[in-house]
Amino acid sequence: MNRRRFKERLIKALLYISIGITLIFLFLFLFHIFSKGFKVLSWSFLTEYPKSGMTMGGIFPAMLGTLYLTGLSMLIALPLGVMSAIYLTEYAKTGWFTEIIRTSINTLAGTPSVVYGLFGLSVFVLMFNLGVSIISGALTLAVLVLPIIINSAEEAIKAVPEDYREAAYALGANKRQVIMNVVLPASIPGILTGAIISVGRAAGETAPILFTAATFYTRKLPKSIFDEVMAMPYHIYALMTEGTSPDFQVPIAYGTAVVLLILVLLINGGAMFLRYRMRRRRMS
Amino acid sequence: MNELIKVKNLDLHFGKKQVIKSISMSVYEKTVTAVIGPSGCGKSTLLRCFNRMNDLKGAKISGEIMLDGENIYDVKADVTALRMKVGMVFQKPNPFPKSIFDNVAFGIKIQGIHKKSYIEEKVEKSLKEAWLWEEVKDRLKDHASSLSGGQQQRLCIARSLATSPEVVLLDEPTSALDPKSTSKIEELCIELKKEVTILIVTHNIAQAARISDYTAFLYIGELVEYDKTKTLFTIPKDPRTEEYVTGKFG
Numbered sequence: 001m002n003r004r005r006f007k008e009r010l011i012k013a014l015l016y017i018s019i020g021i022t023l024i025f026l027f028l029f030l031f032h033i034f035s036k037g038f039k040v041l042s043w044s045f046l047t048e049y050p051k052s053g054m055t056m057g058g059i060f061p062a063m064l065g066t067l068y069l070t071g072l073s074m075l076i077a078l079p080l081g082v083m084s085a086i087y088l089t090e091y092a093k094t095g096w097f098t099e100i101i102r103t104s105i106n107t108l109a110g111t112p113s114v115v116y117g118l119f120g121l122s123v124f125v126l127m128f129n130l131g132v133s134i135i136s137g138a139l140t141l142a143v144l145v146l147p148i149i150i151n152s153a154e155e156a157i158k159a160v161p162e163d164y165r166e167a168a169y170a171l172g173a174n175k176r177q178v179i180m181n182v183v184l185p186a187s188i189p190g191i192l193t194g195a196i197i198s199v200g201r202a203a204g205e206t207a208p209i210l211f212t213a214a215t216f217y218t219r220k221l222p223k224s225i226f227d228e229v230m231a232m233p234y235h236i237y238a239l240m241t242e243g244t245s246p247d248f249q250v251p252i253a254y255g256t257a258v259v260l261l262i263l264v265l266l267i268n269g270g271a272m273f274l275r276y277r278m279r280r281r282r283m284s
Numbered sequence: 285m286n287e288l289i290k291v292k293n294l295d296l297h298f299g300k301k302q303v304i305k306s307i308s309m310s311v312y313e314k315t316v317t318a319v320i321g322p323s324g325c326g327k328s329t330l331l332r333c334f335n336r337m338n339d340l341k342g343a344k345i346s347g348e349i350m351l352d353g354e355n356i357y358d359v360k361a362d363v364t365a366l367r368m369k370v371g372m373v374f375q376k377p378n379p380f381p382k383s384i385f386d387n388v389a390f391g392i393k394i395q396g397i398h399k400k401s402y403i404e405e406k407v408e409k410s411l412k413e414a415w416l417w418e419e420v421k422d423r424l425k426d427h428a429s430s431l432s433g434g435q436q437q438r439l440c441i442a443r444s445l446a447t448s449p450e451v452v453l454l455d456e457p458t459s460a461l462d463p464k465s466t467s468k469i470e471e472l473c474i475e476l477k478k479e480v481t482i483l484i485v486t487h488n489i490a491q492a493a494r495i496s497d498y499t500a501f502l503y504i505g506e507l508v509e510y511d512k513t514k515t516l517f518t519i520p521k522d523p524r525t526e527e528y529v530t531g532k533f534g
Contacts (some may be wrong), residue, residue, distance in 0.1 A: 161378075163377065167374065167378045169337065170371070170396065171391040172395070172447060173364070182380060186380075189421065
């Protein structure tokens with residue numbers, strides 16, 4: 001009896017320690033980034049161009065570039081991913097062909113991001129001749145997040161109760177109408193979850209845009225999606241590895257990291273709020 | 285009584301298993317016909333033959349069901365048009381996760397009708413016919429899940445009435461409801477038969493006796509007996525029917 005109670009306590013202690021360590025790391029991480037970065041934060045840091053060989057000024061072009069890249073990649077990946085998920089769940093017959101598609105998607109999900117960078121370079125930049133540009137980078141990022149969106153949309157669609165489909169069919173709806181009017185609206189919260197994770201990935205990745213979209217420094221803002229841009233993750237990378245006056249540049253890199261974190265947090269927060277409201281409307 | 289539906293030698297297989305065995309019967313216009321029988325006898329499956337819902341599950345069907353002089357299993361038959369003509373209400377209330385109004389309007393909108401005044405009129409009429417209007421007229425924009433179980437089931441009835449069906453199929457519509465909601469839906473069925481023909485599957489023998497004009501007793505896929513409810517319950521011809529309606533098995 002005593003032995004069992006001891007075991008019980010031991011397990012509990014281990015669980016507490018695990019979550020404690022996780023929280024400590026998270027806290028250290030945030031503290032480290034914020035303490036090193038917050039000094040440079042100011043309104044002008046957000047609105048100005050980099051100045052004096054990137055030792056002063058702001059990160060406005062990099063912020064704008066990241067927003068463009070993330071936004072455009074989501075515009076490409078969301079419809080493509082959701083439609084693929086609809087095909088896989090509602091139309092694909094079970095069999096080796098569908099299995100191959102699924103395996104391929106899961107393999108894509110596990111591929112290192114730098115490989116996507118090389119892929120983007122050879123396919124979008126060179127083969128499609130899109131050059132180093134927003135569109136090349138956004139397409140590369142779109143391919144990167146596609147598996148996440150497909151998988152979460154598939155789960156969401158599968159979770160729609162069969163009752164709804166039957167009710168719709170029984171009212172004379174055809175398959176397209178059942179999917180468009182019943183299945184998709186009911187699975188939007190789940191699809192949003194995939195989108196939230198994807199925004200974080202797309203905004204934060206460096207390797208996929210390294211060869212496809214990002215530039216170290218440009219004085220002009222992009223005029224079209226065929227221009228190259230600065231982007232926050234690459235800005236951080238460049239300042240830390242290629243900077244010539246680290247005393248000034250390292251704080252800017254940390255400041256950029258803080259802005260990137262907050263930006264992703266804001267976008268996620270917005271999407272989560274949307275999802276929460278949809279779920280609550282459904283419950284009440 | 286006018287014969288509205290005529291079933292001839294209906295067979296249904298799910299894979300190798302035969303669920304419906306050569307059933308022939310007539311359903312009469314503006315009556316309530318109950319289908320009773322023990323669990324797994326195929327009564328729900330039989331009901332789903334009338335709006336071809338078994339097609340979705342890959343059933344193999346032979347024989348014919350004539351409705352308005354046309355075989356609904358004809359290769360040229362329009363299944364979606366059939367399902368507007370033959371409405372269905374399910375065992376568990378299953379309103380869509382939409383507003384009360386949008387639930388009732390669903391069947392009209394998918395026909396491509398978007399005239400607002402027509403839809404509003406039709407929604408109101410259907411809700412009135414399902415005895416739900418007074419309870420929801422001030423909150424049509426509310427989510428359907430805010431209704432009680434009995435109200436949700438009446439919403440589902442209203443939803444099926446909105447496409448102006450000739451027949452309404454009810455698949456154990458009260459088995460998930462409390463006694464009060466159940467009797468309300470039973471009374472509603474009797475009222476509705478002034479306008480539509482009703483087929484109801486029930487595991488509740490007393491319910492069949494209370495509301496139906498005709499009763500079909502199904503046993504392991506076979507139509508054992510089909511007659512006026514009064515006759516079937518008082519002087520059953522088949523000993524199995526007698527045993528079932530007197531509660532010896534079920």
